[in-house]
Amino acid sequence: MTARGLVDTHAHLMDPAFDGDRAAILERATAAGVDRLLVVGYDLRSSRAAVDLGRDIPWAQASVGIHPNSAAEASDADFEAIAELARAAEVVAIGETGLDYYRQHTPPSRQRAALEWHLRLAEELALPAIIHNRQADNDLAEALEASAQRNTSRHTPGVLHCFSSTDPLYLQRMLDAGYFVSFAGPLTFKTAVDLRAMARLVPLDRLLVETDCPYLAPAPHRGQRNEPAFVRDTAACLAEVVGVEVEMLARRLWANCLQVFPAFDRVRQEVA
Numbered sequence: 001m002t003a004r005g006l007v008d009t010h011a012h013l014m015d016p017a018f019d020g021d022r023a024a025i026l027e028r029a030t031a032a033g034v035d036r037l038l039v040v041g042y043d044l045r046s047s048r049a050a051v052d053l054g055r056d057i058p059w060a061q062a063s064v065g066i067h068p069n070s071a072a073e074a075s076d077a078d079f080e081a082i083a084e085l086a087r088a089a090e091v092v093a094i095g096e097t098g099l100d101y102y103r104q105h106t107p108p109s110r111q112r113a114a115l116e117w118h119l120r121l122a123e124e125l126a127l128p129a130i131i132h133n134r135q136a137d138n139d140l141a142e143a144l145e146a147s148a149q150r151n152t153s154r155h156t157p158g159v160l161h162c163f164s165s166t167d168p169l170y171l172q173r174m175l176d177a178g179y180f181v182s183f184a185g186p187l188t189f190k191t192a193v194d195l196r197a198m199a200r201l202v203p204l205d206r207l208l209v210e211t212d213c214p215y216l217a218p219a220p221h222r223g224q225r226n227e228p229a230f231v232r233d234t235a236a237c238l239a240e241v242v243g244v245e246v247e248m249l250a251r252r253l254w255a256n257c258l259q260v261f262p263a264f265d266r267v268r269q270e271v272a
Contacts, residue, residue, distance in 0.1 A: 005254040006235060007036040007264065008228040009182055010096075010130065010161045010210035013060075014039060014049035017214040017225055025227050026057065032229035033250075035059060036257065036264045038210075040096050040130055040161075042067035044078045047085055054090030061263060063093035063130050071114035072106035079114075083121055092261045094122040095130030096161060099143075102134035112139065119147040122158065128260050129158035131179070137170040141177075148177040156180065156260045162212045166194040171201055180260055182208035185218035185226060188237040196241045204242065204252050208260070209235045 008029070018025055029037065037060040041047025047064035054062035064085045066074045086094060097118035099111050106114075122129040129147075133140050148157045160174055162184040171181070181202045186192055199207075211217075211234070213226035218233040239249040258265050 005036075005250055006032070006034045006231055007038070007208070007253065007257040008034055008211050008213075008231040009038050009159065009208045009257065009261075010040050010184070011037055011213050011228050012040060012042070012046070012215075013037070013053055013213070013228070014041075014046050015214050018227075025229070029228035032232050034228050034231060035254075037061075037228055038063055038093065038261065040093075041065055042096055043070045043074065044081050044085075047082060051085060051088050051090050054088075061092040061261065062088070062090045063095055064088075064091055065095040065097045065118055065130065066114060067096055068098055068100045068111040068114060068132060069103055069105040071110050074114070079117060086121060086125055086127070091127070092263045093128045093130050093159075094118050094125070095158070096132045097129060098132030099136035099140045100132060100134045101136045101139075108139075112143065115140075115143055119143065123147060123150055123153075126153040126155045128156045131158055131160050132162070133160065133165065137165050137167050141170055141173045144179065145173065145177050148179075151178075159208060159260060161210060162186070162216070163198070164195065166198055168198070168201060171198060175202070175206060180206050180208050180256060182210045183234060183238055184210050184212045185216040185222070185230070185234055187234055187241070188218040189222070190219070199238060199241050202242075204244070204249075205256060205259075207238065207242075207249075207253060208256055209238060209253060 039050040040063045041050040050062040217226035239246040
């Protein structure tokens with residue numbers, strides 16, 4: 001795959017898994033045709049690190065937030081610090097936030113309160129929200145639909161990251177609310193027949209791809225540490241699933257990315 005303009009819209013590049021070879025990882029990403037990178041925080045420490053990386057890497061930007069699995073241990077001061085950090089020039093999104101009913105790290109009521117806090121911050125700053133979802137389709141859809149209705153600035157409300165739901169009704173509700181749908185490595189797994197069927201239901205102008213690295217490496221790298229260069233494997237799989245040429249899909253994904261994160265176009269001009 002030689003297409004330029006690929007964007008990894010969800011990478012945890014600040015993770016300690018990358019401490020030994022982060023520079024080499026960035027070189028491999030560039031060689032693979034990855035032109036832009038969104039570094040996504042999941043608590044205060046990682047969000048600060050995401051902003052630092054967004055400042056240090058000319059072709060990267062940052063998202064800041066507190067993951068639902070981290071919300072129980074986050075203090076009011078942590079949330080206040082995230083709100084201040086969100087105003088940094090490198091920040092182009094809020095999150096990741098959302099709901100996770102699969103794990104039991106945070107009571108559901110606390111998760112829902114944290115999600116609402118993030119959505120209100122995203123609305124205030126006219127930034128998209130990066131949404132995590134595990135087994136919480138109905139509650140999440142209600143919260144996101146309400147937020148979309150409050151979206152008076154009409155900016156893109158957000159991205160359903162690492163999409164995994166197999167409920168077409170949930171997907172349609174989220175598309176109607178204006179959300180983009182991002183697919184990660186699991187799309188490429190042999191067992192992901194239902195997920196690939198869901199991908200075919202997403203309009204081309206709402207698709208994005210990501211790695212969620214260092215987790216969920218796509219085939220043929222499954223079981224390895226994931227990294228931004230591997231987003232090309234997910235993009236190639238997605239092109240086959242939706243029945244378009246890889247080069248055409250890469251152009252479409254780039255255009256979609258600019259709809260959600262317009263600041264990436266300014267970055268492109270700076271490093272071109």
